[in-house]
Amino acid sequence: MNVLIIGGGGREHAIAWSLKKSPNVGKLYAIPGNAGIAQIAKCYPDIKAMDFEGILGFLKSHKDVGLTVVAPDDPLGAGLVDLLNSRGYRAFGPVKAAAALEASKAFSKEFMKKYGIPTAKYEVFDDYIKAVNYALSSKHPLVIKADGLAVGKGVYICENTKESKKAVDELMRDKKFGESGSKIVIEEFLSGEEITVLAFSDGNVIVPMESSRDHKRVFDGDIGPNTGGMGAFSPSPAYTPDVAAEFTENIMKKTAEGLKTEGIVFKGVIYFGLMLTSGGLKVIEYNARFGDPETQVVLPRLKTDLLDIMNACVDGTLDKIKIKWEKKPCVCVVLASGGYPGEFEKGLPITVGKLDEKVLLFHAGTAKSGRNLLTNGGRVLGVTAAGSSIDKAREIVYRNVERIKFDKIHYRKDIGIDR
Ligand code: AMP
Numbered sequence: 579m580n581v582l583i584i585g586g587g588g589r590e591h592a593i594a595w596s597l598k599k600s601p602n603v604g605k606l607y608a609i610p611g612n613a614g615i616a617q618i619a620k621c622y623p624d625i626k627a628m629d630f631e632g633i634l635g636f637l638k639s640h641k642d643v644g645l646t647v648v649a650p651d652d653p654l655g656a657g658l659v660d661l662l663n664s665r666g667y668r669a670f671g672p673v674k675a676a677a678a679l680e681a682s683k684a685f686s687k688e689f690m691k692k693y694g695i696p697t698a699k700y701e702v703f704d705d706y707i708k709a710v711n712y713a714l715s716s717k718h719p720l721v722i723k724a725d726g727l728a729v730g731k732g733v734y735i736c737e738n739t740k741e742s743k744k745a746v747d748e749l750m751r752d753k754k755f756g757e758s759g760s761k762i763v764i765e766e767f768l769s770g771e772e773i774t775v776l777a778f779s780d781g782n783v784i785v786p787m788e789s790s791r792d793h794k795r796v797f798d799g800d801i802g803p804n805t806g807g808m809g810a811f812s813p814s815p816a817y818t819p820d821v822a823a824e825f826t827e828n829i830m831k832k833t834a835e836g837l838k839t840e841g842i843v844f845k846g847v848i849y850f851g852l853m854l855t856s857g858g859l860k861v862i863e864y865n866a867r868f869g870d871p872e873t874q875v876v877l878p879r880l881k882t883d884l885l886d887i888m889n890a891c892v893d894g895t896l897d898k899i900k901i902k903w904e905k906k907p908c909v910c911v912v913l914a915s916g917g918y919p920g921e922f923e924k925g926l927p928i929t930v931g932k933l934d935e936k937v938l939l940f941h942a943g944t945a946k947s948g949r950n951l952l953t954n955g956g957r958v959l960g961v962t963a964a965g966s967s968i969d970k971a972r973e974i975v976y977r978n979v980e981r982i983k984f985d986k987i988h989y990r991k992d993i994g995i996d997r
C-alpha cells in the first residue's frame with residue numbers, strides 16, 4: 579500500500595521511518611516533508627499541511643495512495659480528515675469533532691469534568707476583565723492557557739500575580755496566538771512527575787503504547803519558556819504497573835466511555851499528557867495525535883507493523899492486533915536553533931559527522947540546498963538511541979550529538995536525567 583504522510587517534523591520522520599520497515603508499504607509520499615523524510619519518501623515541499631486544496635489535488639493525481647496519515651494538530655483541528663473521508667479517501671487521524679479534545683482546551687476540560695476524569699481544577703473565560711480579576715485573586719503558582727492551538731506555546735506557568743496579569747494580557751489583549759487566545763483556561767498548578775501515554779484508538783477500543791516523558795522547557799533544569807519539546811525518553815520509570823492500572827481504570831476507560839456517550843468516533847492516536855501528583859494520576863491535557871518528540875522514542879520501540887496498526891484503526895479492527903514492544907529504553911535529544919522558542923535564524927549549514935550505526939537521526943526543521951543541509955526551523959534534528967538502560971542510551975545519544983554542528987546550536991544536556 580502506498581502511503582501519504584501529512585507534516586514535516588521529527589514526528590513525521592519517525593512515522594515515515596517506522597512505516598518504511600513494513601513489507602506492505604510501497605511508495606511513501608510526504609506533504610511537505612523535510613530533508614530527512616526525503617531520504618525515504620517523495621516530498622512535496624511546495625504543498626503545506628494546511629493547503630487542503632493542494633492535498634486534494636495531489637490525491638487526485640496519485641490514485642495509488644491507499645492511506646493518508648495526518649500527523650500535525652492544525653490540519654486535524656481544521657477537519658482535514660473529514661474532508662478526505664467525504665471525498666472517499668482513507669485517512670489515519672481523528673475527525674474534527676474528535677480532534678477538539680486537543681483543539682479546544684475548554685472543550686476537553688468540560689469533557690473531563692463531565693466524565694469524572696481527574697484533572698486540574700479550572701475556570702474558562704472569554705472576558706478580559708473577569709479573567710484578570712480571577713487571576714489576580716487566585717492562589718499561585720497558576721496555569722493560564724489559550725483555549726485553541728498555539729504550537730505548544732500557549733501555556734503560561736505563573737509564579738505570581740505580575741506574571742499572570744502578563745499572561746492574560748498577551749493572550750487576550752495582545753492576541754499573541756491570534757484567536758486561540760480569545761478564550762482562555764485558568765487552572766490550578768499540578769506538581770509531580772509528568773508522563774506521556776500515547777494510545778491507538780479505532781473508535782471502539784483504545785490501546786496504550788509504551789509510556790514516555792517529554793522535557794518541555796527550553797533550558798537544563800526545566801527552566802525557561804515552554805517549547806514543543808526538547809527531548810524525551812521511553813519508558814518512564816514513574817509509570818509503574820500500579821500507575822498503569824490507575825491510568826486504565828480512572829482515565830483510559832472513562833475517556834473511551836465519554837467519547838462513546840458523546841457519539842465521537844476517535845480514530846488515530848490519543849495523547850494523554852499526565853501528571854503523577856500526590857493526589858493521584860491526573861490529565862494535564864489531551865492531544866489528538868502522536869506527540870513530538872515522544873514519537874521519536876516510542877516508535878523505535880514498536881515491534882509490530884505500524885501500517886497494520888494504522889489500517890486497523892481506520893477499519894475499526896484494532897482488537898484483532900497484538901502490539902509488541904522492544905524492552906530496551908530509548909532516549910532522544912532535540913537539537914534546536916539558538917533563540918527557539920523565540921526568534922531564530924534559518925538557513926544555517928549543518929554538518930553531520932559519522933554517527934554510531936544504530937543511532938537514529940530524525941529531521942525536524944531541515945531543508946536541502948543543492949548538496950548542503952540547512953536549518954529550517956526551531957527544532958532542527960532529533961538524535962535517538964536505544965540502550966540497555968536510560969543512562970546507557972543517554973550516553974550513546976550525547977556522544978553522537980557532539981558530532982553534529984551548526985551555528986548557534988542549542989540542546990539540553992540533561993535529557994533523561996530527571997525521571
Ligand atoms: P499543555 O500544552 O497543556 O500540555 O501544557 C504544556 C506543559 O505545561 C505541560 O506539559 C506541563 O509541563 C505544563 N502544564 C500544563 N498545565 C499544567 C498544570 N495544571 N500544572 C502544572 N503544569 C502544567
Ligand code: GLY
Binds near residue numbers: 872
Ligand atoms: N511533546 C508534546 C506534544 O507533542 O504536544
